[in-house]
Amino acid sequence: MQERIRNFSIIAHIDHGKSTLADRLLQFTGALSEREMREQFLDKMDLEREKGITIKLQPVRLKYKARDGQEYILNLIDTPGHVDFSYEVSRSLAACEGALLIVDASQGIEAQTLANVYMAMDLNLEIIGAVNKIDLPGAEPEKVKQEMEDVLGIDQNEIIPISAKMGLGIEDVLEAIVKQIPAPVGDEEEPLQALIFDSYFDSYQGAISYIRVVNGQVQKGDLIKMMSSGKQYEVIELGVINPYMTPVQVLKAGEVGYLVGGIKNVVETRVGDTITGARNSAPKPLPGYQEVKPMVYCGLYPLENNDFEKLRDALDKLKLNDASLFYEPESSDALGFGFRCGFLGLLHLEIVRERLEREYDLSLMATAPVVVYRIGLTDGSVMDVQNPTHWPPAQKIERVMEPYYKATIMVPHEFVGTIMELCQEKRGVYLNLEYITAQRVIMTYKLPLAEILYDFFDLMKSRTRGYASLDYELAGYENSDLVKLDVMLNGEIIDALSFITHRDNAYVRARSISQRLRKIIPRQMYEVVIQAAIGSKVIARESIKAMRKDVLAKCYGGDITRKKKLLEKQKEGKKKMKQIGRIEVPKDAFMSVMDIEKN
Amino acid sequence: MNGWGEQQGLGLYLHVPFCLKKCSYCDFYSLPVRPGNLQRYVRAVMKELALRAWDIEDRRIRTVFLGGGTPSLLSASDLTSIMNSISFNLELDNKAEISLEANPTSLDGNALQSLQKAGFNRISLGVQSFQDQDLQILGRSHNSQQARQSIELIKNSGFSNFNLDLIYGIPGQTIGMWKETLAQALELEPAHLSVYLLQLDEETPLSRDIKDGLCQLSDEDTEADMYQAAIQLIEKAGLVQYELSNFARPGYECQHNLGYWKAMEYVGIGPGAVSFQANRRYLNKRNLLQYLTCLENDQEPELEELECMEAQELVADAMVLGLRLCAGINLERFTQSYGINVLDYYKDIIEEYMNRDLLEVDNGYLRLSKKAYFICNQVICHFLPDLKS
Numbered sequence: 001m002q003e004r005i006r007n008f009s010i011i012a013h014i015d016h017g018k019s020t021l022a023d024r025l026l027q028f029t030g031a032l033s034e035r036e037m038r039e040q041f042l043d044k045m046d047l048e049r050e051k052g053i054t055i056k057l058q059p060v061r062l063k064y065k066a067r068d069g070q071e072y073i074l075n076l077i078d079t080p081g082h083v084d085f086s087y088e089v090s091r092s093l094a095a096c097e098g099a100l101l102i103v104d105a106s107q108g109i110e111a112q113t114l115a116n117v118y119m120a121m122d123l124n125l126e127i128i129g130a131v132n133k134i135d136l137p138g139a140e141p142e143k144v145k146q147e148m149e150d151v152l153g154i155d156q157n158e159i160i161p162i163s164a165k166m167g168l169g170i171e172d173v174l175e176a177i178v179k180q181i182p183a184p185v186g187d188e189e190e191p192l193q194a195l196i197f198d199s200y201f202d203s204y205q206g207a208i209s210y211i212r213v214v215n216g217q218v219q220k221g222d223l224i225k226m227m228s229s230g231k232q233y234e235v236i237e238l239g240v241i242n243p244y245m246t247p248v249q250v251l252k253a254g255e256v257g258y259l260v261g262g263i264k265n266v267v268e269t270r271v272g273d274t275i276t277g278a279r280n281s282a283p284k285p286l287p288g289y290q291e292v293k294p295m296v297y298c299g300l301y302p303l304e305n306n307d308f309e310k311l312r313d314a315l316d317k318l319k320l321n322d323a324s325l326f327y328e329p330e331s332s333d334a335l336g337f338g339f340r341c342g343f344l345g346l347l348h349l350e351i352v353r354e355r356l357e358r359e360y361d362l363s364l365m366a367t368a369p370v371v372v373y374r375i376g377l378t379d380g381s382v383m384d385v386q387n388p389t390h391w392p393p394a395q396k397i398e399r400v401m402e403p404y405y406k407a408t409i410m411v412p413h414e415f416v417g418t419i420m421e422l423c424q425e426k427r428g429v430y431l432n433l434e435y436i437t438a439q440r441v442i443m444t445y446k447l448p449l450a451e452i453l454y455d456f457f458d459l460m461k462s463r464t465r466g467y468a469s470l471d472y473e474l475a476g477y478e479n480s481d482l483v484k485l486d487v488m489l490n491g492e493i494i495d496a497l498s499f500i501t502h503r504d505n506a507y508v509r510a511r512s513i514s515q516r517l518r519k520i521i522p523r524q525m526y527e528v529v530i531q532a533a534i535g536s537k538v539i540a541r542e543s544i545k546a547m548r549k550d551v552l553a554k555c556y557g558g559d560i561t562r563k564k565k566l567l568e569k570q571k572e573g574k575k576k577m578k579q580i581g582r583i584e585v586p587k588d589a590f591m592s593v594m595d596i597e598k599n
Numbered sequence: 600m601n602g603w604g605e606q607q608g609l610g611l612y613l614h615v616p617f618c619l620k621k622c623s624y625c626d627f628y629s630l631p632v633r634p635g636n637l638q639r640y641v642r643a644v645m646k647e648l649a650l651r652a653w654d655i656e657d658r659r660i661r662t663v664f665l666g667g668g669t670p671s672l673l674s675a676s677d678l679t680s681i682m683n684s685i686s687f688n689l690e691l692d693n694k695a696e697i698s699l700e701a702n703p704t705s706l707d708g709n710a711l712q713s714l715q716k717a718g719f720n721r722i723s724l725g726v727q728s729f730q731d732q733d734l735q736i737l738g739r740s741h742n743s744q745q746a747r748q749s750i751e752l753i754k755n756s757g758f759s760n761f762n763l764d765l766i767y768g769i770p771g772q773t774i775g776m777w778k779e780t781l782a783q784a785l786e787l788e789p790a791h792l793s794v795y796l797l798q799l800d801e802e803t804p805l806s807r808d809i810k811d812g813l814c815q816l817s818d819e820d821t822e823a824d825m826y827q828a829a830i831q832l833i834e835k836a837g838l839v840q841y842e843l844s845n846f847a848r849p850g851y852e853c854q855h856n857l858g859y860w861k862a863m864e865y866v867g868i869g870p871g872a873v874s875f876q877a878n879r880r881y882l883n884k885r886n887l888l889q890y891l892t893c894l895e896n897d898q899e900p901e902l903e904e905l906e907c908m909e910a911q912e913l914v915a916d917a918m919v920l921g922l923r924l925c926a927g928i929n930l931e932r933f934t935q936s937y938g939i940n941v942l943d944y945y946k947d948i949i950e951e952y953m954n955r956d957l958l959e960v961d962n963g964y965l966r967l968s969k970k971a972y973f974i975c976n977q978v979i980c981h982f983l984p985d986l987k988s
Contacts, residue, residue: 523819525955525977548823550976553796553844555923557612557859558627558873561880561905564919564983571980582955 002254003183007075007212009093009125010057011117012102013110013469014082017132021102021164021173022057022076028170029062029074031243041243042078059198059210059256061242066178074177075256077197077212079116083471084345087292088198090119091272094288095197095212095256098126098181100173101154105131105139105161108147108440110469111410117152127152128176129159135166151436184214186253191282192216192224192275194251194259199269201320205237207263210256211275214286217252223278224261227285231268232278233261265320294326294342295403295474296349296453297386299367299496300356301338303578303587307362308337314360315339318352325352330387334496334580335365335590340387343369346453365578365587367496371449374401374477388498391484394535400482403449405472406431413441415464422459426451427480427502446475450500485510485539487517488531489583496590510540516592521585523547528583602863602917603932608661608692610858610865611685613644614872615670616887619704623738623808624766626800628871628885629668636887640869641677643894645684647868647883650899652688654876655866659690662855663697671701675713682717696854698723698762703741703749711756721853722753723762723791729783730776733769736814738804743783750787760851762791767825769797770805770814777825778832785836790851794829795844796822826973843923843972860924862917873905878913880905911984914939918982922975927959927966941965948981 012018019040026032026041042057057078065071077096079089093099099120103109120127129148131141145156160176162169186193198210211218218224222235237260239247251257263269271292274285302311315327326342343349349369356362373385375392376399385391407428411419413435420443423430428445435441447456452472460468483506487497497517501509510532517530525547532540555563577584601607617637618629630636663685670678678699685691698721699714711722728734729743741749753761763784767777784792797816799806808814817825830840838846842860845853858865867874870890873882883890883900893900908916914937921928930941942949942960949965952958957971957978967975 525957525974545820547819547974547977549796549819549826550974551796551843551972552976553798555859555920556856557610557865557867557875558614558871558882560859560875560916560920561873564916567919567976567980568983570976571983571985574980 001252002186004070005073005075005184005254006098006177006181007077007096007184007254007256008098008100008128008177008181009077009079009096009120010100010102011079011113011120012132013104013107013113016102016104016107016110016113017164018078018102019057021132021162021170022060022078024164024167024170025062025074025076025174026060026243028167028174029064031060031062058243059241061240061256063242064174064178067175068178072178073255074174075212077210077256082345082347083112083115084343084348086115086119086473087290087344088271089116090123090288091195092197093120093123093125094286095195096125097184098128098177100128100130100177101148101152102130102132102164103144103148105133105141105144106136108144109151109410111408111442111471112469114151114410114442115408115471115473121152126181127154128173128180129154130162130169130173131159132162132164134161135163135168147437147440151440184254186213186215188215188217188253190215190253191280192218192222192277193282193286194218194275195286196269196271196273196275198271199266199323201266205260205262207261207266207269207320209259209261209263209269209275211251211259212256213251213253215253215282216277217250218259218275218277219250220247224259224275225278225281226268226270227274227276227282228270228289228291229268229273233263233268236260236262266323267319270323292324292344294324294344294372295449296343296345296369296371297340298343298349298369299330299332299335299338299387299590300327300341300353301332301335301365301367301496303363303365303576305336310360311339311356311362311364314356314362315341317360318355322352324348332367332389332496334494335367335578338365342386363576363587365496365590367590368499368592369453370500371403371453373482373500375399376401388484388500389495391498391500394483399479401477402480402482404429404446404475404478405449405452406475407445407447407452407470407472409443409445409460409468409470410436411441411443411464411468413439415468416441416443418463419443419460419468422456422463423447426456447472448480448502449474483534485513486533487513488529488533488538489580489585490526490529491531492581494580494585506534507539513592514540514542517589518542518544520589520592521583524583526582601936602858602861603921603929603936604858604861604863605932606661608659609655610855610863611660611663611689612855612865612867612872613663613665613670613681614867614869614883615640615665615667615673616870616885617667617672618669619672620738620740621804623736623805624797624799624803626803627668630887632672636891637673637677639891639895640887641673641680643891644681644869646894646897647900648681648684648688650894650897651866651868655689657690659692660685660695661692661863662695662858663691664700664855665698666700668700669702669705670699671705671710675710675717678714678719679717682719686718696721698853698855700725701749703746706749706752708752708756711752711758715757720758721760721762722758723764723793723853724749724753726750726763726784727766728769728772728776729780730772733766733772733776733780736770736805737766747783747787750789754787760790762793762853763787763789765792765794765829766797767794767829768817768822770809770816772817774821774824774828778828781829781832785832785838789838791845791847791853792833792838793845794826794833796826823973841925843925843975857924860920862913862920870900878908910937913937914944915983918945919979922965922967922979922982925966927961927964930960930963930965945982952978952981 062074079092134141145159148154149156160172193215194211194213196209225232240257272289276282327339330340378398423445428447432444481503486493514530527546528544530542531538616629617632700723726746833846871885881902881904890900
């Protein structure tokens, strides 16, 4: 049985055509009829479909009758295409024996792709290369093939030219999967070891895990155990996805499917965990499990104070489906009651925020995202700070550490100087530079995460006209000369606007935040003075002149209804503002400390 | 609900939807004159008056206002016929204020004398500016010379009660030009002055020119300075400000408009005219031909409902309008009319804005403080109920 199974992932940069190729595979293998087909079939979230980006495809089982006359089962297990989710990528890859690498014929390899391919190679996966979008006028498949050979050591003669859009080369891809990717080699007689590579929450069935059975087998009715927590559940339903959920009685070593166990949230079904039998347990879990920790924090506050419970409820519900989301109540003088939330990265943050607003009809204010700082205090203790409000007074601080990331930047060689300059501006430490082809360079720098979050990505993209790509991974904590900057409106510190910055950047950042606030905050009935200060020392000042005009000059019989509507709208508009003392601050102001909207 | 004014009775507004030429900033309902339309219009209006007399019953008409458009485009004899029709069909108070809006290009001395005989006792003249550059930008068909001549005519015809409309914040207008316009206006000794900040509806040609970058509105600070300059100069000349944009010699306040601001009922006649009766505002549809056809067939003109208010919306409506008056809202009369104590009903808002010196309670009146006038929306909007979604 196992020799006719092939488990594979698709590794591709955003926009390099992953979803379209998946659609073609579904069509070609007859998993879907023409009538059932719609674009981006395996994209699960509306948000993905809407933004045209794929974070992660739903797994799917395809039946393919190969040229050798045999029928094979192909399990496509996707990897999320964003650096925020690189741990999940590693677990998805661990569930496969091979990976299909898709590179856009006009773009070439991007840093993120490279990182994921390296990860696949580390896991000993067989890599099949394909150059996509060969039908496009700007396509340079030969050049890209050469690059793939030079950088990744993939024999360019074996790289398959395809056009997922036009349906070219699809069969070649399927044949390569069958021929090149090894069949799984698990032992059905061993105790069960199944890897959870994804899970989601269904309001009827609870947490549903996507699993790859590595050894042993699992049957409906079995009592199973999560190896990280020891918690036991009964298997209520097992099945495969082809591409609809189809129940089966048993899943054996090498197979991929879903498991329903009456589990009430996805925290119990963490990605990377191993499922084993409750009675006949495996001695060891599969390698590589770790609990992912949030890297980025921000405060989320309801614009309407009464919506606090509604926000809690919404977070509780999202958490059911998102084990990596962290939150705990906090309060702010300026914003009232809200939650400090932790995320894997900025994309994760944005997705969560957008879903809260969209699916739960909340209007939210978000404070600027911050990293987790580690502070050594004079009394010898160490504290983690993920909210600038909790920053201890200067005299109690002995040293401050911040997370550094190893950033891999791929860039055409003419931008090497540009990137070096940028990395230096952003407190980067040079590690390495490597020509992968005559035109393309991989640069490695150690950069503070805070700088990457702030505007590094935007600047990198704009200064290289979009040609540079970036990947990064945690490199550890290092000492930094950091200070807390407070922002004051009419002399009062607005806690939600405080942020942490390197001392060298403090003046520039103080000035830019003050100027930005001056533009964002509309004229009020009184003059508003904006100040930024380190401790008691003011280092930037701006002022917003008092409003002088807000009047309906004419209001007579024929026009009263219309004029009242204008006033009603104005009153409604005030609700979109946060009243801080007597100052009406637009809700976006709190994000403006770090303008992540641009990302 | 007939407001909280001291007098009873109705205001009567008659809309004359004709202009020789549309001004660049105007968003009122008006049309070019077509042969025969004026005569049909006059007959239709007279018929509407007769029909509406039924639902007005025997209520006294306190004020009459012919606005437009350009009512002075109608001949003196047409205007006389309309006045006769009003007197014949309705209970017109013998001391009623009867106003006619006029443009400088459409007045002559004989006509003015006939109008006086017909009962008109107030003229409101759309001067807008005494600077020809301003008048051109506004697309007015008169110049400042013609304006002065018209005013002399009005005065010589024995109209002691006349108003001049002036506009500030015109693209290209400097504060010096504005003061000059004010000075010239005051020299002519009007009983009443209306000074309006230019505020454009998006659909107007001037608004489009601004969008296209052909000209530019003044900035907020200049506009505020112009407003302050107007108050200072006009009051120095002995006129008293009684509403955000209106000034009068004592005793010459526009009674008709005071009716609006005291939330009193009014009846609108003619296409596009709005009525406020009981708790409803509605208008005769803005469609001249449909209007004419209906009345020529002895049918009432088609109506369009604008709003139908519940008790608390009526209160809010009256607050928003009443706070435009410099004297403010008479709290006792307000309670008599609406059955609520304003200071209790709006306690939080009133306290908040009194603390900020933007509202005052004095001698039985609630009013905006002077410094709140030009930013009054900030205060007034809070008196409205929340938007129904």
